[in-house]
Amino acid sequence: MPGTAVVDSGNYELKIATGFQVDAFVLDDALKGVLDNTEYVLDGTTEFANVMDSTIKVMVRRGRRDVGDQFSAGTMTFTIQDVDGIFNPFDKNSPYYDTPQAKPGLAPLRAVQLIRYSNTNVPESLFSGYVVNYDYNFALGGLDTVTVYCADQFYLLAQTYLDELNVTPETSGERIETVLDLPEVDFPAGARAISTGTVNLGHDFHYTVPAGTNALQYLTQINETAEFGRLFMSRSGVLTFQDRIGQTLSAPVADFHDDGTGYKYDGVGISFEADSVINRSVVIALDGDTYTATDAVSISTYFIQTSSIANSLLHQASEIQAAAEYLLNPEPEARYTSVETKFLMLTTAQKDTLATVDIGDTISIEKSFASGTGTTQLAQELSVEGIDHYLDFSTGHRVMYSTAPTTIVYELILDNAIYGVLDAENVLG
Helix, strand or coil: CCCEEECCEEEEEEEEEEEEEEEEECCCCCCCCCCCCCCCCCCCCEEEEECCHHEEEEEEEEEEECCCCCCCCEEEEEEEEECCCCCCCCCCCCEEEEECEEECCCCCCCCEEEEECCCCCCCCEEEEEEEEEEECCCCCCCCCCEEEEEECCCCHHHCCCCCCCCCCCCEHHHHHHHHHHCCCCCCCEEEEECCCCCCEEECCCCHECCCCCCCHHHHHHHHHHHHCCCCEECCCCCCCEEEECEEECCCCCHHHHHHCCCCCCEEEEEECCCCCCCCCEEECCCCCCEEEEEEEHHHHHHCEEEEEEEEEEEEEEEHHHHHHHCCCECCCEEEEEEEEEEECCHHHHHHHHHHCCCCCEEEEEEEEEEECEEEEEEEEEEEEEEEEEECCCCCCCEEEEEEEEEEEEEEECCCCCCCCCCCCCCCCC
């Protein structure tokens, strides 16, 4: 099986681009510079160094902790023992030192990938991004260690600034595509999964995007002030935009239970807090159009708790009103906020499934509680909003999913007493 085995977890590869092109055409080279050569071509293939054998631990964090949080760049941090000195930027004898260019091959902003192989040797990406920084610890009389900090492609978008953009009538997804197509952004078309969006954005002079606007901040503004969906980098490095979060068809990819069935877990977060209440919501568009939504019953019980958006890209009055009403959350709700498990607790098939779970998927969590002389169980279906991976060669792979409540509907089943009624909870698949 390819990759390096991690105790009771599977086989993994941690690959960093070296900057070398192993099959690239080279002028004036007797072998690589021959015209019409089918082995050495103009674009070449980037060589990757697999450093998993030297890695002590890896931590990946992607997404957000709660549906009310903003998506930020996904990160990966890993520490290696530099046994062979290949990460030393001053070592010209390193196999990854770029001698013709006189610079280290393993350098900042090189592509990096964390991969797990399934039981059938299918590579599944856990993180894709770029190296941001190498933190060297040169130990006298011992092994040097290097901590490598990485970020996904959000990092690159955060370093990009727009020229003035005179916008046209577009949905939220169309506007995102427009920004990504701009020459000063030039985000790869093959690394996008952009939904059309459910709302229309403003396009008069109020909505002109001034020169110097940060690309990532503007994309975030589209989502956080108008669409209220999800904007994130997938585990394989695809910029993903999902429509406004609404009803979800019941189809959990994993069922976590504490009674010995399903996916076992050893940690669950539970929240029942006042901070989740929003009973007054104000949305103000860039042209000044405003709508305030309130819930009088909630205010009488939980006092006034306000959400305010003062820079919404919406411009239609009906959509501004709908947005304000969408943001209301009049009642606090007890819910599971996260679930953690170790791969060593799971079956082979379950490990393979959890390696492919991504943001926006639905999982279910069930917990048993003491109730009188017996026990009772509470199950909830929740959306995955964030994913944390922890890999340690002494303890294996651990994963935590941060969750948010979601409105679940069920597929209609003919002649079923519960699911055979066509209503708001039972729908045609």
